[in-house]
Amino acid sequence: MRRRRRRGENAQAVLETALVIPILLLLVCNFIAVMVEVTVQQQLNSATALAAQSRFQAPQNAVDRPGTRCCGAHGVTLVTSGLPTGCRYAGETFYGTMTAYTGLLHWQTVTLCTSGGDSGNAGTPPSQPRAYPGSPANADVSCDMGSVKPGGLVVPGYTDRALNPPSGLDVVTCSASASLDFANTPLAWGVFWTPTLHAQAEALPPPFRQ
Amino acid sequence: MVLPLFLLCLIGALDAGLWAVQTSAEVSAVEQAARIASSAGSSPTSETAPDARAVTAVIAGQLHSALFGTTVEIWCATTAGGGCAPDATQRCPTTPAEVQAADGPRVVAVCVSEADPPACTTPPPGQTAPYPPGCDDSPMITVRVIGFVASLVPPGFGPGARGFELPTDISATTHTLRFAP
Numbered sequence: 001m002r003r004r005r006r007r008g009e010n011a012q013a014v015l016e017t018a019l020v021i022p023i024l025l026l027l028v029c030n031f032i033a034v035m036v037e038v039t040v041q042q043q044l045n046s047a048t049a050l051a052a053q054s055r056f057q058a059p060q061n062a063v064d065r066p067g068t069r070c071c072g073a074h075g076v077t078l079v080t081s082g083l084p085t086g087c088r089y090a091g092e093t094f095y096g097t098m099t100a101y102t103g104l105l106h107w108q109t110v111t112l113c114t115s116g117g118d119s120g121n122a123g124t125p126p127s128q129p130r131a132y133p134g135s136p137a138n139a140d141v142s143c144d145m146g147s148v149k150p151g152g153l154v155v156p157g158y159t160d161r162a163l164n165p166p167s168g169l170d171v172v173t174c175s176a177s178a179s180l181d182f183a184n185t186p187l188a189w190g191v192f193w194t195p196t197l198h199a200q201a202e203a204l205p206p207p208f209r210q
Numbered sequence: 211m212v213l214p215l216f217l218l219c220l221i222g223a224l225d226a227g228l229w230a231v232q233t234s235a236e237v238s239a240v241e242q243a244a245r246i247a248s249s250a251g252s253s254p255t256s257e258t259a260p261d262a263r264a265v266t267a268v269i270a271g272q273l274h275s276a277l278f279g280t281t282v283e284i285w286c287a288t289t290a291g292g293g294c295a296p297d298a299t300q301r302c303p304t305t306p307a308e309v310q311a312a313d314g315p316r317v318v319a320v321c322v323s324e325a326d327p328p329a330c331t332t333p334p335p336g337q338t339a340p341y342p343p344g345c346d347d348s349p350m351i352t353v354r355v356i357g358f359v360a361s362l363v364p365p366g367f368g369p370g371a372r373g374f375e376l377p378t379d380i381s382a383t384t385h386t387l388r389f390a391p
Contacts, residue, residue, distance in 0.1 A: 017211050020212055020215075021212075024219045025219065027219070027223075028219045031223045032222070035226040035227060036230075038234070039230050039234060042234050043380070046237050046238070046240070046241040046382065047382075049241065050241060050244060050382060053245070053384070054248075054384045054385050057248065057384065057385040057387045058385070064343065065338065065340075067337075089347075089384075089385045092350065092383070092385070093383060093384040093385065096350065096352065097244075097382045097383050097384070099381055100381075
């Protein structure tokens with residue numbers, strides 16, 4: 001009778017262990033995945049913020065000459081001829097900063113350089129930015145910025161009407177989106193979700209800028 | 211059976227949290243350092259980026275408080291005067307192992323390097339000056355935090371050579387702001 005009871009207890013312990021082990025591993029895998037997601041999101045925020053800011057490192061009216069290329073990832077080169085130099089600076093900064101965790105990310109391709117766009121307010125409807133003519137459409141980051149074309153034609157940037165209301169302020173915005181894929185990592189064993197990360201940064205022109 | 215496994219999972223989760231805190235601190239420190247290094251430095255007409263020591267001094271406190279059990283070093287080739295070599299000639303380590311070989315385990319190095327655009331030359335027929343394209347760009351500055359951070363990963367389990375460490379390599383690159391012609 002006692003031996004039978006002990007055998008039953010052993011069987012129960014084995015069964016409990018068999019149930020608990022996968023649950024524990026699943027919890028740990030998902031916790032690690034969340035930590036990775038938080039870290040990659042922060043890296044993405046940092047890269048887009050620096051990209052938006054770097055537009056102001058370029059001369060205000062500079063335009064890339066024919067034959068200018070830049071950055072890109074996975075062997076892709078972006079041709080930036082005829083685009084504002086600040087746009088190329090933003091791309092170079094983004095790709096130069098977003099170097100970690102790239103194997104986990106599937107980027108949503110966007111147009112590198114856009115103009116216009118309005119956040120809108122009570123009196124003005126919001127509007128979407130438009131691509132600069134000739135801007136590469138296979139970039140991982142998109143930056144909306146104004147420029148002055150040869151001949152003096154002013155192309156507006158993104159108007160943020162939350163700043164200096166109601167007329168708004170012409171700012172630079174950069175955004176990037178990517179999905180985080182754990183399929184090629186050991187975490188794929190227990191992580192069955194693919195989060196989409198999005199970062200958007202806005203940079204205001206420095207007050208001393210002419 | 212369950213208790214060791216539970217402990218293993220607990221330590222794994224703790225380590226993941228610790229790693230996330232450390233990496234987040236590195237990312238924000240590197241971004242801040244890049245903004246400082248890309249600024250005009252000591253003078254608006256300065257032609258070189260701020261010294262690596264100056265940049266590291268600004269973010270060292272931030273890194274020290276987050277990188278538990280990890281030493282933060284300045285990666286620079288010292289000149290005869292005791293300062294860092296100009297950033298244009300600085301070569302940053304390319305792998306965490308390189309930092310470990312130079313400075314030992316659980317050390318991260320902060321490195322600032324500057325990449326100058328190609329020199330402008332006389333354009334060939336049919337091309338306009340400045341040539342080659344991009345030769346009149348401002349230099350690009352890169353701030354890199356690279357090395358091994360302390361962790362709870364035992365020897366033989368992690369990618370670190372000696373155990374109780376994890377590799378890290380976080381960098382930020384941007385163009386410098388120069389008012390000089």
